[in-house]
Amino acid sequence: MLSFSCRAKATLSTGSASKMSTKKGKVLTKGAKQIKEENVSTLSFYVYMALGAMGIHFAVTMLLFEFTVLTISLTVFSAIVYIGSYQFMSYMARATYSESGQLLDPGVDLNMEGGIAEHVKDLIILTSGVQILSLISNYFWLLWLLVPLRGCWMLWKQILAPWFFAQPQEQAEMTEKKMRKLERKMAKRHQ
Numbered sequence: 001m002l003s004f005s006c007r008a009k010a011t012l013s014t015g016s017a018s019k020m021s022t023k024k025g026k027v028l029t030k031g032a033k034q035i036k037e038e039n040v041s042t043l044s045f046y047v048y049m050a051l052g053a054m055g056i057h058f059a060v061t062m063l064l065f066e067f068t069v070l071t072i073s074l075t076v077f078s079a080i081v082y083i084g085s086y087q088f089m090s091y092m093a094r095a096t097y098s099e100s101g102q103l104l105d106p107g108v109d110l111n112m113e114g115g116i117a118e119h120v121k122d123l124i125i126l127t128s129g130v131q132i133l134s135l136i137s138n139y140f141w142l143l144w145l146l147v148p149l150r151g152c153w154m155l156w157k158q159i160l161a162p163w164f165f166a167q168p169q170e171q172a173e174m175t176e177k178k179m180r181k182l183e184r185k186m187a188k189r190h191q
Helices: 032-064 071-094 116-133 138-164 176-189
Strands: 010-016 022-023 103-105
Touching: 032 071, 032 103, 032 116, 071 116, 071 138, 116 138
Parallel strands: none
Antiparallel strands: 010 022
């Protein structure tokens, strides 16, 4: 899936022109205010993407095609996906303020790599693409089947496969005391 998020990596370079070496410093962290501002811009970007796709789809369908039951139902489903995704992301990014108006918690960083917001953003991108491509052919609506396929793949990869193919737990090494005790038990049984 696609993900449009900007990430900057900083590395420090030292040394002469003939001998260049790079040092990896500690990972830069974002401040609460920066996370809040980036969340607001991320939410507005995806709202504009959804509104743009819906607007283009509606305008082209009005001008060139007719509204069939399939088109109406899939467009309504697109709107539900957009609204649900936006509500979920805005809930995740909800900031909390103190009584004096100071920012206490900026909410979850929507641009965090590997977070659930990344998958929600991918869903909005896929829905926008499917909606625009459906103007060419209604068969492009079938691309939405990538969502449950991706969900099943993630379920298999992160939950089921490790559980099915987990190595059996190794027995804890017996201490010397336990070994002597076991040897005494075995000796008593064989007498």
